[in-house]
Amino acid sequence: MRNRSLTSRILLNVLAWSIVFVIAFPLVWMILTSVKPQFELFRIPPTILPQEVTFEHYHRVLVETPFLKYFRNSVILAVGTTVLVIVIATLGAHSLVRFSYPGRERLAQLVLFTYLLPSVVLIIPLYLLMVWLGIANTLFSLMLAYTTFALPFALWLLRSFMQGIPQDLEAAALVDGASRMEAFVDVILPQAVPGIISTALFTFILAWNEYLYALVLVNTDEARPLTTGVMNMLITAFNIEWSLLMAASVMMSLPVIIVFALLQKHLTRGFGAGGVKG
Amino acid sequence: MAEVTFDKVRKAFGSAVAVRELDLAIRSGEFVSLLGPSGCGKTTTLRMLAGLETPTSGAISIDGTVVNELAPAKRDIAMVFQSYALYPHMSVAQNIAYPLKKRGVSRADRDVRVAAVAATLQLGALLDRKPRQLSGGQQQRVALGRALVRDPRVFLLDEPLSNLDAKLRAHMRAELIELHRRIGKTMVYVTHDQLEAMTMSDRIAVMHDGVLQQFGTPKEVYETPANLFVASFIGSPGMNLVKGELRAAGSGLAFVRGDLSLPVANGGTAGAAVTLGVRPEDITLGAGPFACTIRVVEPTGHETIVMAEAAGETLVARAAPDSQLVPGQVVPFAVRAQRLHAFDADGRRLPLVFAQSNGA
Ligand SMILES: Nc1ncnc2c1ncn2[C@@H]1O[C@H](COP(=O)(O)OP(=O)(O)O)[C@@H](O)[C@H]1O
Ligand SMILES: [Mg+2]
Numbered sequence: 282m283r284n285r286s287l288t289s290r291i292l293l294n295v296l297a298w299s300i301v302f303v304i305a306f307p308l309v310w311m312i313l314t315s316v317k318p319q320f321e322l323f324r325i326p327p328t329i330l331p332q333e334v335t336f337e338h339y340h341r342v343l344v345e346t347p348f349l350k351y352f353r354n355s356v357i358l359a360v361g362t363t364v365l366v367i368v369i370a371t372l373g374a375h376s377l378v379r380f381s382y383p384g385r386e387r388l389a390q391l392v393l394f395t396y397l398l399p400s401v402v403l404i405i406p407l408y409l410l411m412v413w414l415g416i417a418n419t420l421f422s423l424m425l426a427y428t429t430f431a432l433p434f435a436l437w438l439l440r441s442f443m444q445g446i447p448q449d450l451e452a453a454a455l456v457d458g459a460s461r462m463e464a465f466v467d468v469i470l471p472q473a474v475p476g477i478i479s480t481a482l483f484t485f486i487l488a489w490n491e492y493l494y495a496l497v498l499v500n501t502d503e504a505r506p507l508t509t510g511v512m513n514m515l516i517t518a519f520n521i522e523w524s525l526l527m528a529a530s531v532m533m534s535l536p537v538i539i540v541f542a543l544l545q546k547h548l549t550r551g552f553g554a555g556g557v558k559g
Numbered sequence: 560m561a562e563v564t565f566d567k568v569r570k571a572f573g574s575a576v577a578v579r580e581l582d583l584a585i586r587s588g589e590f591v592s593l594l595g596p597s598g599c600g601k602t603t604t605l606r607m608l609a610g611l612e613t614p615t616s617g618a619i620s621i622d623g624t625v626v627n628e629l630a631p632a633k634r635d636i637a638m639v640f641q642s643y644a645l646y647p648h649m650s651v652a653q654n655i656a657y658p659l660k661k662r663g664v665s666r667a668d669r670d671v672r673v674a675a676v677a678a679t680l681q682l683g684a685l686l687d688r689k690p691r692q693l694s695g696g697q698q699q700r701v702a703l704g705r706a707l708v709r710d711p712r713v714f715l716l717d718e719p720l721s722n723l724d725a726k727l728r729a730h731m732r733a734e735l736i737e738l739h740r741r742i743g744k745t746m747v748y749v750t751h752d753q754l755e756a757m758t759m760s761d762r763i764a765v766m767h768d769g770v771l772q773q774f775g776t777p778k779e780v781y782e783t784p785a786n787l788f789v790a791s792f793i794g795s796p797g798m799n800l801v802k803g804e805l806r807a808a809g810s811g812l813a814f815v816r817g818d819l820s821l822p823v824a825n826g827g828t829a830g831a832a833v834t835l836g837v838r839p840e841d842i843t844l845g846a847g848p849f850a851c852t853i854r855v856v857e858p859t860g861h862e863t864i865v866m867a868e869a870a871g872e873t874l875v876a877r878a879a880p881d882s883q884l885v886p887g888q889v890v891p892f893a894v895r896a897q898r899l900h901a902f903d904a905d906g907r908r909l910p911l912v913f914a915q916s917n918g919a
Contacts, residue, residue, distance in 0.1 A: 449644035452611045455631040456638045457705070458661030467657075471648040 308534075315339070315527035322523055338528035347502055348529060351510030355489060356536070358420055358506050362427040362488040363481050366435050369428070371477060374439035375465060379451065389440065392433045400430065404497045411498060420504045426494050431484045438483070442476030443469070478547040482540065489537055507533050561622050561712035561745050562587050563608065568617035570603050577603040579769045581617070585747065585762075590739050592748045592756035595766035596792070601749040602641065604766075605715050608747065609638050621712060632661070637706035638715040641749075643698050645690035645705075652677075652686040655704045662709070676704045696727045707738075714746040720755065732758060753793050757781070765789050782898075787906035790836050796864060796875045798900070799837040805829055814901070814913070817870035819849060821896070825912035833909065836900030839864070842876035844884065847893025848916055853884050867892070 314322065315338055317331040342348045377389050395403075407426055411417040416425075446469060454464035470477075492508045499505055505513065511529045515522045565583040569576065578600040585591045593601040606612040608619060610631035618625045626634055637658070645654050652673050659669045677683045680700045690698055699719060706714060716735075720728045736759050739746055750756050756763045757777045765772040765780060765788070773785035784790035790798045803816030805827045812823040814835055827833070844851075844865065851869035863878045869892070876892070878884065901911040 447642060447644065449640045449642045450646065452606075452609075452631075453638070453640055453644035453646075453705075454657070454661075455611065456609050456636060457658035458632045460630075460632065463661065468646055471646075 311527050311530055314524065315531050317524065319524055338524045339532070342525050342528045342532070346514050346525070346529075347510065348507075348514075348532070350502065351505055351507045352532070354420060354504060354510070355506040355508075355533075358423055358427070359485050359488040359536075361420070361424045362431060363484045365424065365428050366431045366484045367477060367481055370432060370435035370439050370480060371470070371473065373432075373436050374443050375469060377436070377440050378443045378446075379448070389437075392436050395430065395433055400493060403429075404494065407494075408498055418499055418501050418504055420499075422498055423495060423504065423506070426498060427484075427488045427491060431487050435480045435484060438480050439473065439476050442479075443473055446472045475547055478544050482544055485540060486537055562620075563713060563745060563747065564618075564620045564623075565604075565608075566618045566620070568604075568607065568614045568619055570600070570607060570612060571615045577769050578607070578614075581771055583764055583771065583774060585745060588743045588745055590746045590748065590759060590761045592750055592760040592763045593766060594750055594753060594756040594763050594792075595772075597751055599766045600769040601751075601766060602717055603769075605638070605717050605747060605749050608713070609636055609715055610634050635712045636715060637709055637711040637713075639702045639706050639717065639719045641717040641719075641721065643690075643702040645698055645701055647690055650687050650689060651682060651693070651701050651704075654690065654701055655682075655708050658705060658709050672708055676708045679707070680704050695722050695724075696731070699723060699731065712745065714744055715749075716746065717749045718751065719748075721750070721752070728755075735759060753795065757793070765792060767792070783908065784836075784900065785908050787834060787836075787902045790900055790902065794838060796839050796877075799839065799842070799872070799874045801835045801837070801870075801872050801874075803833060803835060805831045805833055814911075816872070819870040820916070821894070821899070822914040822916050823911055824914040827901075827909065827911050832904045833911070834902040834906070836902065837874070837894055838898065839875045839877045841895040841898045842874060843893045843895070844876055844878050844882070844890050845892070847891050849892050849894075850889055851892055853886050853888045853890060856884050856886060 313329070313331060316334045316336065317328070318333050318335050318337070321328060321332060377385060407429075408417065411422040411425075414422075416422045450468050450472065451464045454468045455461070459467060490508065491506075492512075495506050495509045499509070502510070507529075511526065511533065515526045515529065563583075563585040565581045568578060568581040570578040581604065583591075593604055595601055603612060607614050610626065610629060610633075614627060619627055621634065621636075646657065649657065655673045655676055656669045659672060664672070673686070674683075677686055680703060682697070682700055682704060685693060685697060685701075690701065693701065699722070703719065706716075719735075720731050723731060732755060735748075739759075748756075748759065760777060762774060762776055763780050764774045767788045773780050773789045775783075775785075780789055780793055784793060784798075787800070791800065801816050801819070803814050803819070805812045805823065806815045807813075807829050808815075808820065808822060812827050812829055814821040814823060814833055816835070821835070844867070849869060851867035851874060853865060853867050854873070855866040857864040857866075858880060860880065862880055863882055863884070865876045865878050865882075865884055867874050867876060867890070884890065896913040896915040899911075899913045901909040901913075903909050
């Protein structure tokens with residue numbers, strides 16, 4: 282047992298670290314490149330560690346480009362989408378779990394149906410719809426578009442989560458004098474917090490990183506998020522501004538990393554164990 | 560104080576019928592048990608009374624007012640759930656205070672009443688704990704506390720003791736009896752444990768497959784069970800049931816099974832198939848007109864349970880703890896004629912009166 286565990290531990294570690302290396306290398310390279318001076322970038326042989334550290338690229342991205350405007354757009358877009366999706370999905374999932382009405386199961390399945398269509402197929406109709414609604418080329422139109430494809434997954438995630446919340450809890454609240462909405466807010470929501478956080482995280486990352494819809498549905502700087510905005514300004518047919526691109530990329534990744542770091546302890550935290558006897 | 564009436568109440572879940580045409584009139588201040596095996600519709604009945612399920616048909620009234628369409632919050636009922644259903648994210652104090660909070664009781668009043676209930680239920684030291692930090696018995700008391708903190712018209716309790724160990728259960732049983740005596744509220748108590756129902760209730764409603772079998776005092780359901788189901792469900796060890804028929808014997812009738820014959824003093828028609836019911840304590844071993852072979856002897860300390868064979872039937876009898884019976888022994892026995900039960904082919908109680916028999 283002991284022998285086996287030693288060799289297998291070594292093997293496991295080698296394997297794990299090689300995977301970590303493969304995944305982490307581009308990220309590390311991105312950060313290193315972003316602080317290398319321009320002349321060092323294309324040197325042969327390449328330097329691994331920068332010989333001179335400079336924050337000039339960050340300064341240029343922040344001051345000379347509309348990066349901050351895109352950043353603001355992305356924040357509004359991701360936060361807005363997340364809030365919208367969470368509000369609709371928690372109420373919707375609660376309904377799918379607790380209320381009985383004809384076609385409830387069918388509805389839950391239909392919700393997933395949108396995933397059967399490749400997203401490219403939906404872009405043109407969606408764009409025309411936005412034009413027709415008079416909201417084309419706005420952040421709001423993107424928010425709606427993102428909601429349409431984050432919502433089904435969010436609903437399912439929260440539905441399976443809420444199925445784990447004992448039905449008696451809500452019944453007890455009703456008998457104790459709560460209205461349906463009060464029972465939902467007082468008892469169901471607190472139990473659903475870990476599920477809501479995972480769903481929020483998923484939606485936020487999805488909205489933050491989305492590229493295709495942003496490219497097609499929006500063509501003004503006023504409503505452009507970081508993904509398309511950065512591509513647009515730094516990658517032209519003639520030239521790719523590598524160092525600026527890397528600096529922008531680092532700054533783009535930061536919010537996701539921060540949000541994830543803040544929320545990840547909630548992701549794993551169990552809920553309400555022991556409140557209801559088996 | 561409140562009367563509760565079920566009038567032809569039926570509840571179906573799709574094609575499955577959980578409760579059938581239930582008629583039940585519970586008097587104000589009464590302690591009524593709904594007793595029956597798992598799945599017989601006890602919880603459904605309680606949930607309908609609480610307003611958590613809507614009856615498919617029929618009417619439920621509290622104090623003469625039909626409450627079918629009334630929201631649970633408006634019924635002024637307190638319920639202890641089988642699962643306790645304590646709010647996991649709230650402390651014990653918050654759990655107990657929740658019904659008061661929802662009814663707009665001021666914070667100061669809430670604190671006073673929570674403290675009072677906590678004192679009664681010995682929860683004072685646990686008020687800041689979360690439910691998951693409590694033992695089963697403590698959780699059960701918190702669930703009870705959440706119901707007691709208000710002054711509702713009716714208390715509903717759904718198998719509140721079923722998850723406790725035997726000793727704690729006996730203790731809580733006594734506590735609940737004492738509690739009911741003190742506050743005198745109408746209580747509907749669900750249980751599948753006939754001992755709980757027998758010891759605690761003013762009246763017992765015995766249910767089976769969604770149908771009310773009998774509604775009466777513990778003495779009534781024990782001494783005059785309305786049918787075979789009630790007869791066999793109530794009592795431990797259960798009633799001995801012997802299938803036979805009525806035959807003409809001498810000037811009257813007799814119940815006959817193999818070489819066993821019991822004269823009937825009154826009632827019955829010759830040729831009718833009858834099931835005879837004998838409680839274990841109504842069999843006297845050692846003397847009498849019949850003979851049996853002892854098979855198993857189980858001393859429990861305060862009595863001895865004996866399994867014996869007579870006329871091809873296994874009979875269970877209670878004997879004194881000091882009885883010197885051994886398996887294989889053939890002993891005479893008698894039955895107490897005035898305490899025998901008879902049921903017809905459909906399991907309904909027959910008004911037969913047996914005569915004390917002198918010989919086989
Ligand atoms: N929500 C429900 N949906 C479908 N069937 C149910 C539901 N609740 C109870 N039943 C059925 O009704 C019957 C009675 O259940 P219940 O009242 O919980 O029994 P008990 O409390 O006596 O064990 C059972 O057969 C059960 O499967
Ligand atoms: Mg039940």
